[in-house]
Structure formats: structure tokens, C-alpha cells
Amino acid sequence: MKPIERLFERDGLPRFALPAGLATSYGGDFGLARPLLYANFVASVDGVVTVPGDVESGGVVSGGSEADRFVMGVLRAAADAVLIGAGTFRAGAGDLWHPEAAFPAARGPFVELRRQLGLRPQPLLVVVTASGHIDPAQPALGDCLILTTAQGESRMRGNLPNGASIAVLEAQPFNARSMLELLHARGLHVILTEGGPTLVGQLLAENLLDELFLTTSPRLFGKRSGDGRKSLVDGVDLGGRALELLSVGRHESHLFLRYAHRAP
Template sequence: MDFFLARQLRKRSAAPDRIPADGKLPARALIEPFDVLYEGEVPRYNLPTDLERIYGQLGFADRILYSNFVTSLDGVATLASEPSAGSVISGRNQADRFLMGLLRACADAVLLGAGTLRATPGHHWTPEHIFPDMAAGFSELRMKLGRKPHPRLMLVTASGHIEMSHPAVQGGATIVTSEQGATELQGRLPASCDVIEVGKSGAVDMTRALSELRSRGYEVLLTEGGPHLTGDLIKHGLLDEAFITISPVVAGRDHEVRLGMVAGAELLPARRLWSGLLSARRHGDFLFLRYGLRRS
């Protein structure tokens, strides 16, 4: 009997709650509620019953920019040689994917860089794409919040070099770029896309970019951009909150460049950007943290 149990344990995946590659859960599967370890004073939306049963309370300020990352136990968020690094690090954990869908469902728009687009072929940055089993609940939430059916995809690129064939671009996106980048894109974008020009050339001024997005009615913004975009947002004091999923896997570092949540911005020791814990949840061996970033 002991031998049989040991063999069964060895066969079990290190990420037992992962979602199959097609993104759909078996009909018998039902995600268990998150364990709420700590909940601070945060705004609360009137979530649909199914969503609240799983996650608990969630809400945002009327104007906010929040990020979402999954990292390994040792702080790795990217795998240079591996596309869709987040799925690898999380093991396609269903609780992590549910939260990704929920955070997208709350947002007017999802902001990311061209590098993230290239690293995630075939993806759509919509709630139902990442967690299709809760599509109805996500749709109900967006209707309650007065959101459009899908969050608008916002792509940041200084050069204008993006994958035109990517299904997320074909489905419709707003390209945030420089005048030089807009020239590069001229005549190449699908009709479903539009362009916001910020500056003549060089890196996109994210302060001006966010101001322009908000002038167009995009107030609640989620960024799923990579470490460099996140670093730029933090460096300029633009990121308000950070959701961080800690996966119980050790990624390691050696020859390959493996970044954490922030790159391109060195803060300590000269600048101390402390954050405040807003909530902490547990699902299996995964931790789900929400921090508010304090302005320094």
C-alpha cells in the first residue's frame, strides 16, 4: 500500500490545479474559493455571485493603473528562451488564470508592450480567453460596471514594430507610439486599430500616454506589460497597485537573462518606494498578493 501511494504521489504534477492547453476545464472541475488571509480597506464592486464566491470582494478606485505578474518563488518573472513565460512559471494554475480573467474583466483597457505581444503568440487579452469557464460571469461584471464588452488592448511601441498578424492586433488595438513609430505603421494597420502619437521619436512618454488614454475615457487600466514597461511606469510614479502571484516553483538563474517584476529602473538605495499590503489570498500552494504603491 505504501508503495502504491508513493507511486501515485510521484505521478502527480507539481502544479495540480493547472488548466489543459486548450484553456478549458473538464466539466466536473470547479475551482475552489480562495482563502482570504488578509483584506485591507479597498473599494468594492458588486461582483456577480459566482465570481465573489470564488475570489471574495474586489474593487478599484475610479481612476487607477494596476499591474498583474506571476513570479517564481525566487523572484523570476521572465524566461528569455521561453514564450508565454507566465504560463510556464505558474504551471497554468487555474486560480492564477481565474484572477487574470477577473482583473481583465474590471479594466477599461489592458496595456502592454510590443515585446509581450511577440512573446505571447495566439493570445487575446480578454477575460474569457484566459478563463473561458467564467465567461458569463465576466460579461455580467462588465455590464454592471458599464464597461464595453471587451477591454481595449493598448500596445506600447516606440519603433512601431509590431506583429500585424497577431490575432490580438487583428481583433483591434490602440497603438501608443511616437510620431516616428506612427510613420512606420502607416498603411499597415488593420481597420480595427488606431494610433496615439506621443512625442517625435525615442521612448514613449508614458505620462503623456496615460493622460491621452484617460482623455479618451480609459480610466481603469490594467497593465500586463513586461518588466521594462513596469519599470518605466514605476520610475515615473504612474503605477498605483500591483497584483503579484507567487508560484511555488524555483526557476533559478545562470547564463540566461531572467528578469524580475521590474527592469530598466534602479530605485534602491537612493529612492525607497515602499508599498502597502492591501490583500493576501492563498489557493493551494500559491499566494496572491495585492499591494498599493506609495509615492516617494
């Protein structure tokens, strides 16, 4: 892959000793603070993040961008856990949410980065579902934690593979802070959320998100009232919340933006 061109980076960001191939393709150094809750999304120029139907929206919105998949792989490779809502899980049938599932060619450097950082072999997938409507045959359930309600737990009990564990949260809908505290209590401190817009909206509304990695894809989708397309945040009013730009990369016509979320 042609390297991402680094156009801007704020001074003082954390830096890992990235395996050589990753640093070259990423366009320079990369690192994350610990603990950290960070999100990764791709949006079109007109702000569309999800397209309805049985498709994985990210790939459609990015136009199959290789660089976007590479960045997704790097962000997964540095995480203790990948946190997603059930809507994203249901749309991503067959996915494992592993780094090399996003970018197979960098499997070796991803393994090396996780070894250097002292992380478990793969990030733990954490799925949030109130209903428990989860397809038990999905391969990602072989190593995952499901946060659900008592009703969701009774729906799933006995149907899940051995590698899936369930934690029941009391409030409905769950309070995002209680989800995060549960993950911290299980030793998961560097948490990547891949959304979707409903879940990330709750994390933002409760001021829990530290950083946002946003790919701007050079595409226009448009929107009709009620057509099911969503922008980055859905279901909450954030009132013009400020973000601080941390870095900008470019790969052909895609932009790779990294923001700090400054809670009020």
C-alpha cells in the same frame, strides 16, 4: 475551481457587486477605485517573471495555475483598457488579452460584471512600441490602440486591420505620464497593465502605478548572468520603494498578493 482562500484584507477597500460565481472563486469581495492604474504579474519564489524564448512567460512561471488565470480574468474584466509593452505583445502571439481568454469558464460572469460597471464589451488593448515591429496578423490588433513613434507609425501604416488605431507620441522613449494622459483623454481611466518588466518599470519610476497584484508561484527558476530572465521591474533603479499590503489569498501553494504602491 476550488475557491481562493482569503487570508488577509485591509479594511476599506472598494467593493463591486461581483456576480455570485466570481465572488465565490475569488474568496470574497473585490473592487477597484476609479481612476486606477494597476499591474498584474506572476513571479516565482526566487523572483523570476520572464523566461526567454518563444514562450508566454506567465504560464511557465505560474506552472499553469488555474487560480492565477482566474485572477487575471477578473482583473481584465474590471478594466477599461489593458496596457502592454511590445515585448509582452510579441511573446503572447495569438492572445486577445480578454478576460475569458484567461479563464474561459467564467465568460458569463465576466460579461455580467462589465455590464454592471458600464464598461465597453471588452477592455481595449493598448500596445506600446517605439519600433513599430508588431506582427500585423495578430488577432488582438482587431480592437486595439498602438502608442508609437513617427518612425513606428510609418512602419505599421497600411498594414493594420481596421480596428487598430495609432497614436504618435513625440518623446523617445515615451514619457509614461504622457501615455497615461493620452489614455485618460480617450476615456480610459481604469487601466490594467500586464507589463512586462520594462514597461512597468517606467510606470513605477514615474510614480504612476497605484496598485500591484502579484501572484507568487511555488517554483524556483534560478538565473545565470545574461540569460535573459527578468524580475518584476527591469531597467530602472527604484531604491527600495515601499509597498503596502492590501490583501493576501492562497490557492494551494500559490499566494495572491495585492499591494498599494506608495509613491515617495
